[in-house]
Amino acid sequence: MSFSEFEVKKIERAAAEFLEAIRPPVHIRPQLDIDVRFSGQSVSVVEIRPHFREPSTTIESMVAKATYVEEAKHWKIYWMRSDLKWHLYTPAPESRTIEEFFAIVREDKNCCFFG
Incomplete structure (x- = not known):
């Protein structure tokens, strides 16, 4: 199930x-930029930068992800570890709103999202 039109506007x-x-x-954005993407029930924060060997090509690295759990009415928060797998963000594994998710990523208490 994907987001409704109202939910998409709220996320945007x-x-x-x-x-x-x-x-x-x-x-600075040609050298480093941040974007938000969403698909299905997930919203992801992506870091965009030129490839170090081929500057004309960009690399997109997933930084954070929130997946909405309909039954529980909350967002589960994940971070991308160096093993390139999503791990539950233990300081705050869930949030009630998408705004709270973005606040948690911005605060980055354990320096998991942006180092």
Whole structure:
């Protein structure tokens, strides 16, 4: 099941506010940028940068993911570890709202999302 039109608008609004606060200045974005993507029941935060050997190619690294659990009415929060697998973010494994998820990623208490 994917998000309803209302939920998509709510996620887009929260993502825009998050990106406004966290994205680097415009002149740095060709070298490092942050974006939010969503599909199915998940919302992901992605870091975008040029490939170090082929600067004309970009690399997208998954940073954080929230998956909505309909039955429990909350978002499960994950971070991408160096083994390239999603792991539950133990300081705050879930959030009630998408805004809370973005706040947790922005705070990054354990430096799991952005190092």
